[in-house]
Structures are given as structure tokens and as C-alpha cells.
Amino acid sequence: xxxxxxxxxxxxxxxxxxxxxxxxxxxxxxxxxxxxxxxxxxxxxxxxxxxxxxxxxxxxxxxxxxxxxxxxxxxxxxxxxxxxxxxxxxxxxxxxxxxxxxxxxxxxxxxxxxxxxxxxxxxxxxxxxxxxxxxxxxxxxxxxxxxxxxxxxxxxxxxxxxxxxxxxxxxxxxxxxxxxxxxxxxxxxxxxxxxxxxxxxxxxxxxxxxxxxxxxxxxxxxxxxxxxxxxxxxxxxxxxxxxxxxxxxxxxxxxxxxxxxxxxxxxxxxxxxxxxxxxxxx
Amino acid sequence: xxxxxxxxxxxxxxxxxxxxxxxxxxxxxxxxxxxxxxxxxxxxxxxxxxxxxxxxxxxxxxxxxxxxxxxxxxxxxxxxxxxxxxxxxxxxxxxxxxxxxxxxxxxxxxxxxxxxxxxxxxxxxxxxxxxxxxxxxxxxxxxxxxxxxxxxxxxxxxxxxxxxxxxxxxxxxxxxxxxxxxxxxxxxxxxxxxxxxxxxxxxxxxxxxxxxxxxxxxxxxxxxxxxxxxxxxxxxxxxxxxxxxxxxxxxxxxxxxxxxxxxxxxxxxxxxxxxxxxxxxxxxxxxxxxxxxxxxxxxxxxxxxxxxxxxxxxxxxxxxxxxxxxxxxxxxxxxxxxxxxxxxxxxxxxxxxxxxxxxxxxxxxxxxxxxxxxxxxxxxxxxxxxxxxxxxxxxxxxxxxxxxxxxxxxxxxxxxxxxxxxxxxxxxxxxxxxx
Numbered sequence: 001x002x003x004x005x006x007x008x009x010x011x012x013x014x015x016x017x018x019x020x021x022x023x024x025x026x027x028x029x030x031x032x033x034x035x036x037x038x039x040x041x042x043x044x045x046x047x048x049x050x051x052x053x054x055x056x057x058x059x060x061x062x063x064x065x066x067x068x069x070x071x072x073x074x075x076x077x078x079x080x081x082x083x084x085x086x087x088x089x090x091x092x093x094x095x096x097x098x099x100x101x102x103x104x105x106x107x108x109x110x111x112x113x114x115x116x117x118x119x120x121x122x123x124x125x126x127x128x129x130x131x132x133x134x135x136x137x138x139x140x141x142x143x144x145x146x147x148x149x150x151x152x153x154x155x156x157x158x159x160x161x162x163x164x165x166x167x168x169x170x171x172x173x174x175x176x177x178x179x180x181x182x183x184x185x186x187x188x189x190x191x192x193x194x195x196x197x198x199x200x201x202x203x204x205x206x207x208x209x210x211x212x213x214x215x216x217x218x219x220x221x222x223x224x225x226x227x228x229x230x231x232x233x234x235x236x237x238x239x240x241x242x243x244x245x246x247x248x249x250x251x252x253x254x255x256x257x258x259x260x261x262x263x264x265x266x267x268x269x270x271x272x273x274x275x276x277x278x279x280x281x282x
Numbered sequence: 283x284x285x286x287x288x289x290x291x292x293x294x295x296x297x298x299x300x301x302x303x304x305x306x307x308x309x310x311x312x313x314x315x316x317x318x319x320x321x322x323x324x325x326x327x328x329x330x331x332x333x334x335x336x337x338x339x340x341x342x343x344x345x346x347x348x349x350x351x352x353x354x355x356x357x358x359x360x361x362x363x364x365x366x367x368x369x370x371x372x373x374x375x376x377x378x379x380x381x382x383x384x385x386x387x388x389x390x391x392x393x394x395x396x397x398x399x400x401x402x403x404x405x406x407x408x409x410x411x412x413x414x415x416x417x418x419x420x421x422x423x424x425x426x427x428x429x430x431x432x433x434x435x436x437x438x439x440x441x442x443x444x445x446x447x448x449x450x451x452x453x454x455x456x457x458x459x460x461x462x463x464x465x466x467x468x469x470x471x472x473x474x475x476x477x478x479x480x481x482x483x484x485x486x487x488x489x490x491x492x493x494x495x496x497x498x499x500x501x502x503x504x505x506x507x508x509x510x511x512x513x514x515x516x517x518x519x520x521x522x523x524x525x526x527x528x529x530x531x532x533x534x535x536x537x538x539x540x541x542x543x544x545x546x547x548x549x550x551x552x553x554x555x556x557x558x559x560x561x562x563x564x565x566x567x568x569x570x571x572x573x574x575x576x577x578x579x580x581x582x583x584x585x586x587x588x589x590x591x592x593x594x595x596x597x598x599x600x601x602x603x604x605x606x607x608x609x610x611x612x613x614x615x616x617x618x619x620x621x622x623x624x625x626x627x628x629x630x631x632x633x634x635x636x637x638x639x640x641x642x643x644x645x646x647x648x649x650x651x652x653x654x655x656x657x658x659x660x661x662x663x664x665x666x667x668x669x670x671x672x673x674x675x676x677x678x679x680x681x682x683x684x685x686x687x688x689x690x691x692x693x694x695x696x697x698x699x700x701x702x703x704x705x706x707x708x709x710x711x712x713x714x715x716x717x
Binding site: 112114125 | 533536537539540541543544546547548549550551593594595
């Protein structure tokens with residue numbers, strides 16, 4: 001039975017991968033291996049991974065499963081040992097730094113800014129890849145900043161200094177900064193962790209709005225699988241540095257996944273979205 | 283993408299983030315105060331000294347139209363041609379006292395700006411040419427030239443810059459491990475500086491000529507004694523190169539202080555930018571060291587002082603340093619050349635002048651917009667006036683300012699001003715960066 005299941009899963013993964021490659025994937029990864037200087041052997045090994053264009057894809061998995069490592073590699077923040085990461089069919093290593101920052105936005109897990117920077121100035125930094133060494137701010141930059149502030153809903157905080165913001169407000173301000181980059185692809189590393197529920201929803205709603213209104217491809221690392229199931233079009237479940245499953249939430253979120261990957265005994269109801277009721281840890 | 287959105291841009295005409303609105307009231311205030319202090323210190327410097335001049339004689343000489351409109355005089359100052367025949371008074375004012383003031387101003391600007399860049403690049407507010415080993419490297423190179431390789435003496439500024447660069451490269455490579463981190467940079471800097479300082483001290487024992495030892499000592503403490511237009515000609519090009527580059531680079535520093543990961547995500551080539559801007563800082567700092575020796579604490583204290591007033595936007599910080607650095611050097615050099623009572627007198631007059639001027643400006647501002655007069659503005663006016671009056675009454679009490687017989691190196695005065703001020707800041711802010 002178990003083998004039957006995993007066979008199904010593997011088949012589905014390959015089928016999905018085949019579908020997306022014939023369809024369009026914004027980012028596609030083949031034979032990726034990433035290791036850290038301190039680790040023995042690679043911490044992430046992925047044969048194939050696709051971030052479909054125009055969709056929200058969530059990377060889920062337990063601590064240490066390689067979600068953040070994978071997304072950092074996708075953002076060219078980490079150099080993989082081997083493998084190919086294609087953005088719109090072109091290896092990201094071939095992009096210039098600014099060129100990449102105009103195509104692909106990335107917000108890391110921890111963000112820090114000097115206390116006395118205003119939110120507006122912070123968002124303006126998102127225009128960095130569009131400006132030359134002596135670059136002045138032009139009308140496009142202003143419009144992009146305005147739009148980013150609007151979408152992230154931080155208009156009332158515009159003049160506020162980053163040092164005076166709550167954790168959630170600060171996260172929204174940083175998201176506005178990344179939005180000002182006006183990229184087609186956005187990678188977010190645990191944007192909702194440590195936030196209160198209100199701000200978690202604000203962040204995810206911003207992501208949703210961005211996706212529906214501007215057709216931005218989003219890949220987001222989420223800690224909370226229920227949240228991922230609710231907001232994402234696709235889930236990529238990572239386990240121990242490998243892709244465990246890939247597909248729409250209704251297919252991926254199963255009691256088996258929670259048991260195998262998260263070590264949690266849980267009941268999953270489909271209404272039709274998957275609803276998870278955790279019972280106990282394994 | 284985004285081009286299709288341009289139809290909505292009309293609504294966003296109200297935006298204020300236009301990149302030019304960053305020159306604000308605190309920055310302008312700071313600049314004005316610094317100019318007042320600098321000008322007054324310079325006037326004192328021109329008027330007093332071994333060759334006795336009254337205040338008015340000094341003024342008359344300083345603004346002598348015959349001299350100011352004489353191109354061959356300027357050629358002599360700026361290009362090093364022979365000075366035409368001038369009256370003794372003009373020689374004293376224009377050829378002895380003025381170059382010292384001018385060089386001091388440039389040294390202050392250079393060291394202040396360099397310190398600000400180093401603090402941004404390392405994301406550490408304790409960073410300065412001193413903590414990153416640049417001072418020690420340049421100092422060692424200068425000592426080696428004075429004591430061992432005497433045939434290179436005419437290339438001293440170049441040698442100093444080279445020494446500073448080598449020390450910084452050493453620090454950078456020691457701290458390099460697939461990238462550098464601010465903490466590693468500082469630690470490596472302190473270690474390299476310690477080693478280089480030890481070598482400097484060792485060289486004193488090798489020197490057999492007492493004159494050389496004295497020159498070397500003046501060098502390592504930082505001194506403007508005997509500075510001539512020649513030094514001005516050395517440092518001016520470096521300042522004209524370094525300061526505009528720093529102002530232009532300030533925007534990049536702002537992105538760099540967001541952290542390496544964020545800066546890279548925003549499309550910055552982090553290592554290249556960090557290295558390039560450090561290079562600018564080394565050139566400016568080394569040129570200062572080349573003409574005045576190692577004037578301590580300026581690179582550390584000036585950016586700090588500016589930051590507490592204008593905030594952490596490096597466009598403002600760098601520009602503020604261009605004003606505060608020269609002011610600090612000008613003030614310190616009064617103490618260095620004319621002694622303590624003149625120093626107190628100068629503080630008194632500049633304090634009262636600052637308080638008075640801003641009181642009047644405050645009245646104007648109040649009419650325009652009462653909200654602009656916040657608590658910090660009132661504190662500036664009050665504080666400057668009180669300090670000024672106290673200093674002036676002290677000066678009257680001791681029977682007026684008098685010129686001191688002996689000079690101390692300017693580096694000692696900056697240390698005496700900078701050290702306590704820095705400690706005060708530490709107590710005030712508690713948060714000093716990563717270290």
C-alpha cells in the first residue's frame with residue numbers, strides 16, 4: 001500500500017514536471033545540489049523543481065528540510081555545487097547583478113535597516129537596480145514606489161522611521177521595498193514567521209493581490225502548512241533536502257505527508273480546500 | 283513590466299521620495315553652525331601668533347584686494363611657483379598662517395568622510411581609519427621613509443597612501459572567508475594595527491638622529507605645525523577626488539547598510555562596491571595622514587556627531603562630515619597652536635554667535651511655520667548660548683585670552699575633545715552596532 005502511494009506520488013511529480021515544462025515555468029531547476037562549507041555532503045539535492053509562471057507556489061517542510069537553502073539558491077544568494085537554475089530559460093548565473101534584480105525579487109528571512117530610515121526611503125531602495133551610479137530618481141521610480149506602498153498598504157507609515165515600527169509593519173515595509181523592484185518573479189523566505197495573525201494575513205493578502213493584479217510569479221517559504229494550503233496554487237513539500245511531493249494543495253496535503261514529512265499525526269478534511277487538524281507528534 | 287501601469291502615474295504626483303528632498307533643516311543647521319565656528323577659529327588663527335598683528339591688521343591683510351587679485355600669488359600658492367615680493371605682514375598671514383588653516387580644513391573633511399564610509403562599509407559604528415589599520419599602515423610607511431628609506435621623503439604622501447592601502451588589504455584578506463563580515467574586519471583591523479604600531483615604536487630605536495625622532499613623533503600624533511602651501515597642493519586633489527566620489531557613493535552606502543543579502547538582492551555587486559568605496563576612503567584618509575600625520579579620533583567622532591544630528595541617511599551623514607570635520611580640525615588647531623585660553627575664548631564667541639544667529643533665525647521660522655521649532659531646535663539655541671556665555675565669563679575671569687608659548691600637536695587636542703565626547707555618546711546611545 002505504502003509503495004503504491006509513493007509510486008503514485010513519484011509519478012504525479014514527474015507528470016506535473018512534464019506538464020509545467022511544456023507549459024511555462026518562470027524558474028526551473030535541474031539536478032541541483034547545494035552544500036555549506038561546514039556540512040558533509042549536500043544539504044539539498046533536487047532533480048527537478050519548477051515554479052510555474054503566474055502562480056503562487058509555496059515551499060513547505062519541517063525545520064532543516066532545505067526550504068530556505070533552496071530559495072536562496074534560486075535567488076542567486078548561494079552558489080550551488082552543481083545543477084542549473086533557469087529564469088525564463090536563461091541560467092541565472094549569466095544574469096548581471098542589476099539585471100537579475102530587475103527580473104527577480106528576493107526578501108530574506110531576516111531584514112535589518114538603520115533605525116532612522118523612513119519607510120518611504122526604504123521602499124525607494126527597491127529602485128536600486130534601475131539607477132546608475134549617479135542615478136537620479138525619475139518618474140518611473142516614483143510611480144513604482146507609490147504603487148508598492150499602495151499594494152503593501154503602508155501608506156500611513158510612509159514618514160515613519162523603521163526603528164519605530166512593529167515587527168509586522170516592518171515586514172510590510174520590506175515587502176514594499178521588494179515590490180518596488182517591479183520584478184516578474186518574487187521569492188519570499190518565511191515572510192510570515194514571527195508575525196501576529198493580523199500581519200500574517202496582511203502579508204499573504206498582499207502576495208495574493210500582487211499575483212492576481214499584476215500576474216507576478218511568487219515562490220514563498222511558509223512555516224505553516226495550513227496557511228500554505230490556503231494561499232498557494234501549488235505546494236512543493238521538501239523533506240530532508242529532497243522534493244517529497246509537488247502539486248496543487250488538495251493533492252499534496254495528505255495525512256500521509258503530515259506523517260512522513262512533518263512527523264505529525266493529523267486528520268485532513270477536504271472542504272474542498274484541505275483542512276488540517278493536528279492530533280499529536282510522532 | 284510596469285510600463286502598462288504608467289496611466290496611473292498621474293495620481294501619484296504627490297510623492298515626496300524624489301531623492302532631492304533629503305537636505306533638511308538639521309543638516310542645514312549643522313552646516314551653518316560649523317561654518318560659524320570654522321570662520322571664527324580661522325580668524326583667530328590668522329590674527330594671533332608670534333608675529334604680532336592686531337585683529338584689524340590681520341583682516342586688512344587677509345582681504346587685501348591687491349593681493350587677492352594678483353594671479354602670480356595664487357600661482358605660487360596653488361602651483362608652487364615662486365612667490366612675488368610681498369610685505370612681511372602678507373607673508374605671515376598668507377604664507378604661514380593661511381596654509382595651516384586651509385590644510386587643517388581639508389584634513390578634517392577627508393578624515394571625517396573616510397570614517398563615515400568605513401562605518402557604513404563595515405556596518406559598525408566603531409569603525410574608522412584607526413580601527414581598520416589604515417592609520418597604522420600609513421604611519422609605519424611614513425616612519426620607514428623618514429628613518430630607513432630617506433631617499434623617498436619627497437614621495438611621502440604617496441608612501442603614506444600606499445602604507446594605508448597595504449594595511450587595509452592585509453586586514454581585508456585576513457578577514458576574508460568567501461566574503462567578509464563586519465566583525466571579522468574590525469577584529470583583523472585591530473590586530474594589524476597593533477602589529478604595525480609595535481613596528482613603529484621599534485623604528486624609534488633605530489633612528490639615531492634626534493631631529494628625525496621628533497619629526498616622526500609629530501607624525502604619529504598628528505600635527506599641523508610648519509604646514510605650508512605645498513601640503514595644501516598635495517591634499518587638495520585628493521579631496522577634490524575623494525569627497526565628490528563619497529557624496530556620490532552615499533546612496534550605495536545606504537543600500538550596503540541594509541546588509542549583504544539585501545544589497546545583493548537589490549542588484550548590488552556587494553564585494554566590488556564595498557572594496558571600491560573602501561578604496562575611496564583609504565585615498566582620502568591617507569592623503570590626510572600624509573600631510574598632517576595621524577590625527578586621531580576625527581574619523582571616529584565626526585561621523586558619530588553628524589549621525590546623532592541628521593540621522594542615518596548616509597547622503598546627509600557624508601555631507602555633514604564635510605562640514606563637521608573641518609570645524610573640528612579648525613577648533614582643535616586653535617587649542618593646539620594658541621593654547622587653552624584662546625580655545626575657551628573661541629568656544630565662547632562661537633557659542634554666543636551660534637545661539638544669537640539661530641535665535642534670530644528662529645523668529646523668522648516661527649513666523650513661517652511654528653512647527654519647525656521643535657525641542658531640539660530650542661535646545662540648540664539655549665545650549666549654544668549657555669556654553670558660550672560660560673566660556674566667555676571664564677575668559678573674562680582669567681583676564682582675557684592669551685596666546686600660549688608652547689604648541690601641542692593637533693592630534694592630542696582632537697584626542698582630548700574626541701575621547702570624552704565618544705564616551706558620552708556611548709553612554710547616551712548604548713547601542714553601538716554589531717560588535
